[in-house]
Structures are given as C-alpha cells and as structure tokens.
Amino acid sequence: MGAIYQKYGLTDESSFERFFKSNYHLALLVALRYVKSEQIADDIVQEVFVALWQKRDELTIRTSLKSYLLNMVRNRSLNYLRDEKQMDEITESAVPAELIDDPNDDFSQEELAVHITKAIDELPAQCKKVFQLAYHERLTYNEIASTLNLSKNTIKTQMGIAYKMIRFKLSAYFLNLFSFSFRRRKK
The missing domain is CATH 1.10.10.10 (Winged helix-like DNA-binding domain superfamily/Winged helix DNA-binding domain)
Structure with missing residues (x-):
C-alpha cells in the first residue's frame, strides 16, 4: 500500500470503498459540470476511482486526496470532450477560466x-x-x-x-x- 494512501487512512479496500461512497456524488457533480450526460459522467467518475486504486503505489499527491480526485475528474471530463471533438460546446459560462487555471480549486x-x-x-x-x-x-x-x-x-x-x-x-x-x-x- 502506498504511503500516500496510508496518510489518508486508506489502508485497505473497505476504507477506499468508504472514500468512494463519501466522494462519489461530489465527483459526479464535477463531471456533470463539463459533460452533460449523466451516464458519461458516471463512467468518468468510475474510471477515476479505478485509476486511483490501481495506481495507489505510484501516486504523489501534494494536495488533499479529495482535491486530487476532483482534479482528476475535471481533467478526464475535459479530455473526453476534446477526444469527442466537443470542445466547441464548452462555453465560458460552463468552464470558467479560474477552474481550468487554478490547481487548488476546492470545488x-x-x-x-x-x-x-x-x-x-x-x-x-x-x-x-x-x-x-x-x-x-x-x-x-x-x-x-x-x-x-x-x-x-x-x-x-x-x-x-x-x-x-x-x-x-x-x-x-x-x-x-x-x-x-x-x-x-x-x-
């Protein structure tokens, strides 16, 4: 188990599951800010949680784990839009510049x-x-x-x-x- 996960008390699958349950809804809201489909947002959030678990020994997190999670969700959502060539659908009101530029955004x-x-x-x-x-x-x-x-x-x-x-x-x-x-x- 990575030291970073021990720092946040996520020492086993059940503690990670509690982290998932307590942060899933918030992560989904972040994804929905960018992608308008609840199914796609849910897929993105699931992928992020899986990636967090699979890369738990390799991660270096300088912020809180929750902020790291939400930034991952935001980045994956933006990547999805870019990959689907839907970036033109993003307006300034949907993605304020300070959200993209501020790595310390607390959502x-x-x-x-x-x-x-x-x-x-x-x-x-x-x-x-x-x-x-x-x-x-x-x-x-x-x-x-x-x-x-x-x-x-x-x-x-x-x-x-x-x-x-x-x-x-x-x-x-x-x-x-x-x-x-x-x-x-x-x-």
Missing part, C-alpha cells in the same frame, strides 16, 4: 450542492415531499396542498420547518468553511 459549489442535497434528504418524510414539490416541481403552495390533499397552512408550516432545518444543517457547513478559511489565512 466548493459542488460540495455545497452535496450538503444541500444531504440536508434535504434528512428532512422528515412529509416535509421533504412538500419541499421537493415546491423546489423541484416548482409547484405553488396551493398546488402542493391540492396534490397532497392538505391545507395551504399545513404546506406553509412544512416549508417553514424545511427552511429552518436546512438553514441549521448548512450553518454548520458554513461555520466549518469559515473557520477553515480563517485558519488558512492566519498561517
């Missing part, structure tokens, strides 16, 4: 999306259903009330609970992000 937008998704998934069942109808289906409170056979006041209450719980879950993320940023600057 905070995708990570935030993962935290938001997790916060929504952790909502109570009824609250989650109401929230998803409002934001994913773009239904009004009246339409949600009609769909779920509930009163409009119940929908308002459920949305209030959802907002409060999501804000609470995300406040911990932003607090950690803020304290991490502050510690980095202080050094």
Whole structure:
C-alpha cells in the first residue's frame, strides 16, 4: 500500500470503498459540470476511482486526496470532450477560466450542492415531499396542498420547518468553511 494512501487512512479496500461512497456524488457533480450526460459522467467518475486504486503505489499527491480526485475528474471530463471533438460546446459560462487555471480549486459549489442535497434528504418524510414539490416541481403552495390533499397552512408550516432545518444543517457547513478559511489565512 502506498504511503500516500496510508496518510489518508486508506489502508485497505473497505476504507477506499468508504472514500468512494463519501466522494462519489461530489465527483459526479464535477463531471456533470463539463459533460452533460449523466451516464458519461458516471463512467468518468468510475474510471477515476479505478485509476486511483490501481495506481495507489505510484501516486504523489501534494494536495488533499479529495482535491486530487476532483482534479482528476475535471481533467478526464475535459479530455473526453476534446477526444469527442466537443470542445466547441464548452462555453465560458460552463468552464470558467479560474477552474481550468487554478490547481487548488476546492470545488466548493459542488460540495455545497452535496450538503444541500444531504440536508434535504434528512428532512422528515412529509416535509421533504412538500419541499421537493415546491423546489423541484416548482409547484405553488396551493398546488402542493391540492396534490397532497392538505391545507395551504399545513404546506406553509412544512416549508417553514424545511427552511429552518436546512438553514441549521448548512450553518454548520458554513461555520466549518469559515473557520477553515480563517485558519488558512492566519498561517
């Protein structure tokens, strides 16, 4: 086992599998930023994880393993587009220059999306259903009330609970992000 993997606590297949499970969704979001097909993005992410495992004894990682993984996903996605001669489909809005040029990009937008998704998934069942109808289906409170056979006041209450719980879950993320940023600057 490579020393780099021991540094990150990935000493066996089960620990690598935990790393895979905790970072797969974020890696998929990074790939989807470039390639618009979920199947192709999934293939790219799978290839990257396989390559990380197969080359574990040869790698030299100067950043965190997570950043290295996400940079690999970004590079493989761009390579896919180049190989498929689809680079002309990439616009500046799809791939901001700072993402290509900055090797220390921490992919905070995708990570935030993962935290938001997790916060929504952790909502109570009824609250989650109401929230998803409002934001994913773009239904009004009246339409949600009609769909779920509930009163409009119940929908308002459920949305209030959802907002409060999501804000609470995300406040911990932003607090950690803020304290991490502050510690980095202080050094």
